Amino acid sequence: MEEVNFGKKRTPSYFLQKSEDLIAVRSQAGKDLASTLSCELANEALIDSQLVMHVADADVQVFKIPPTSNLRKRKTLLRSLPGVRFAGSVLVDPLTQEAVLYTENLFLKFIDQLTSTQCKAILKELGLTIKQQAPYATNAFFVNHKDYRGTDVCSLSLRLLEREDVDYCHPEMLRQGQRRTIHANQWHLKKTTVTYQVHIDASANVEAAHELSQGEGVVVAVIDDAFDIDHPEFTGPGKIVGARNFDRRNAALGPRPKNAFERHGTAAAGVACANGQVGASGVAPRASLMPLKLTKPLGARAEADAFFWAADNGADIISCSWGPAEGHWADPTDPRHTQKFPLAASTRLAIEYAATKGRNGKGCVIFFGAGNGNESVDNDGYSSHPMVVAVGACNDQNRRSAYSDFGKALWCCFPSGDQPHPDPKFKPATSIPQTRGIRTTDLSGKFANVNSGAYTEFFSGTSSACPGAAGVAALVLGVNSALDRQAVRQILADCCDKIGSADDGPLGQYDLNGHSYYYGHGRLNALRAVRLALERLETHG
CATH class of the missing domain: 3.40.50.200 (Peptidase S8/S53 domain)
Known part of the structure; x- marks a missing residue:
């Protein structure tokens, strides 16, 4: 387990570790993951597994496999499927063992003193592509690098954080949320019977x-x-x-x-x-x-x-x-x-x-x-x-x-x-x-x-x-x-x-x-x- 601190100012540390029994699978652009995983090879890779998380908008599914399974072999099988963009490890919170997904996007904010032109020049020099400029903060961007996938994205974030001109940098980390769940019976609005x-x-x-x-x-x-x-x-x-x-x-x-x-x-x-x-x-x-x-x-x-x-x-x-x-x-x-x-x-x-x-x-x-x-x-x-x-x-x-x-x-x-x-x-x-x-x-x-x-x-x-x-x-x-x-x-x-x-x-x-x-x-x-x-x-x- 490693402490990963994605931020220089007020950002708390993330304590995460690689799971030994979870696999994240993401589809290629334009491909439907459910159809991709319906083939015989996918069935072999995911036999006796359990779907524990599905991010529909990104078409990512997380599967829990039996503890005696060969995790590496299953990932290799999934990566060979033509419709699969990524099949890899899942980070978990060590306290709860809840999955923490990461995308290939980084949130990166430069110091306020830089101009927009300077920020974009630095991003180009670093080989980072702008996915979105965040309109709610100065010099803030969602970016990605074509050569970094999987946990390499985390390593890239940590290296960028060492720069003096960077305020924040962390992968786009996704965690499962939870909903906090004057008619005659509306007792919360008035005194009533x-x-x-x-x-x-x-x-x-x-x-x-x-x-x-x-x-x-x-x-x-x-x-x-x-x-x-x-x-x-x-x-x-x-x-x-x-x-x-x-x-x-x-x-x-x-x-x-x-x-x-x-x-x-x-x-x-x-x-x-x-x-x-x-x-x-x-x-x-x-x-x-x-x-x-x-x-x-x-x-x-x-x-x-x-x-x-x-x-x-x-x-x-x-x-x-x-x-x-x-x-x-x-x-x-x-x-x-x-x-x-x-x-x-x-x-x-x-x-x-x-x-x-x-x-x-x-x-x-x-x-x-x-x-x-x-x-x-x-x-x-x-x-x-x-x-x-x-x-x-x-x-x-x-x-x-x-x-x-x-x-x-x-x-x-x-x-x-x-x-x-x-x-x-x-x-x-x-x-x-x-x-x-x-x-x-x-x-x-x-x-x-x-x-x-x-x-x-x-x-x-x-x-x-x-x-x-x-x-x-x-x-x-x-x-x-x-x-x-x-x-x-x-x-x-x-x-x-x-x-x-x-x-x-x-x-x-x-x-x-x-x-x-x-x-x-x-x-x-x-x-x-x-x-x-x-x-x-x-x-x-």
């Missing part, structure tokens, strides 16, 4: 806020797997704006789902800004939706492109209900709980671009779900970024949802579902009652659920809490669009209700700054947030 006459008073006080704001004129960008933009709750003039699909193989579909499994984004978008005309209201029903489809693994070039697109195409708010894979929330011995997940330099720079350059310099307000691992959000490079609002989940009992991540970076929480403990051998400190999920939009049309139609009652996790908080920010900007990103962030802290229980222990207590590791600044109160925004408008004009 739901089906079976159960009285619930644990909302974010959204219905009352709607008397003052419904998010008019605000654009909420949701980056997620896919969006049913034909859903009745997303219809009307100006409702869908700036839609984009960052998966080039399915670009013609736009942001729409290609199958029934791509339903996460539709639910998240519904929590933020569904119209509320038929079966479910979003927190900001009159806000516009910018649906940005992104199904690539974490760290891909398209991830940074999505943030840049949102900022440059009019998004006021960006909501992301996804992040690194996490430990099992109910198993304290899961080693993934302590895993630190760094941001790719390209993604970090794109987030910072959106947070500082978006909204004509006032900055996009960026939200991430804190995570569902019942672990420290501070280890997650996405949610813990200082320009991001990390959102935790609280339940219909005014308590932290058992799975919700916690820590210094947690900013606030928003109502979401919870779940009873699934395994009696894991004993939580207190009993966890049965609680409800969130009612929101689900796929309509040919992918509709036969039982519940175009809606679901079971959306949950910080996947739901994140767009809920984003919706509150839309209500705030709906009455005071002059607020910059930091002012909105502070309002979200100041508006919170201090929920919790004495038996939460020390992590649930609020410090002198009004912050708790379990709840951040507390549960968002949408009415109070809108009133604070109006007060700022009266004070500052």
Whole structure:
């Protein structure tokens, strides 16, 4: 195992090692990998193997082979296939053994003092071809070298990092991500009595806020797997704006789902800004939706492109209900709980671009779900970024949802579902009652659920809490669009209700700054947030 530090400034180290039982296979340009691997020779190379990862957009598949197999021989067989561009080793995180793919592209940023002409001259001298100039950072490029493939790309990165004129350089590293998963039953929006006459008073006080704001004129960008933009709750003039699909193989579909499994984004978008005309209201029903489809693994070039697109195409708010894979929330011995997940330099720079350059310099307000691992959000490079609002989940009992991540970076929480403990051998400190999920939009049309139609009652996790908080920010900007990103962030802290229980222990207590590791600044109160925004408008004009 070697420590590989791809960066000179703030980039954390990657600890990676070669796997002894994983093979990555990539198709030739224009070739379909599934067809290539259907031949007899491919069957011999992959006998008794298991497909563990598929990056559809790049047409890369990762297979796990039996431990007694000859890895070298299998790679040689695969490389002999005419439709295979690459068959080689896979790097893994030694803590979790999760695959970390690398493409032949490098993200390279020169120091700011160089001119664009100087940068391009250096790239030409080094034999590097520009794939894309990154528009969200100075002197930043995605490049490749025709003579470097496989792990040689990592060696090339390290050599380039030794140059005094290079700020960042790392391969495009791809890791599997994880989704953070005013109808009568929308208990998260108002005090209500739901089906079976159960009285619930644990909302974010959204219905009352709607008397003052419904998010008019605000654009909420949701980056997620896919969006049913034909859903009745997303219809009307100006409702869908700036839609984009960052998966080039399915670009013609736009942001729409290609199958029934791509339903996460539709639910998240519904929590933020569904119209509320038929079966479910979003927190900001009159806000516009910018649906940005992104199904690539974490760290891909398209991830940074999505943030840049949102900022440059009019998004006021960006909501992301996804992040690194996490430990099992109910198993304290899961080693993934302590895993630190760094941001790719390209993604970090794109987030910072959106947070500082978006909204004509006032900055996009960026939200991430804190995570569902019942672990420290501070280890997650996405949610813990200082320009991001990390959102935790609280339940219909005014308590932290058992799975919700916690820590210094947690900013606030928003109502979401919870779940009873699934395994009696894991004993939580207190009993966890049965609680409800969130009612929101689900796929309509040919992918509709036969039982519940175009809606679901079971959306949950910080996947739901994140767009809920984003919706509150839309209500705030709906009455005071002059607020910059930091002012909105502070309002979200100041508006919170201090929920919790004495038996939460020390992590649930609020410090002198009004912050708790379990709840951040507390549960968002949408009415109070809108009133604070109006007060700022009266004070500052």
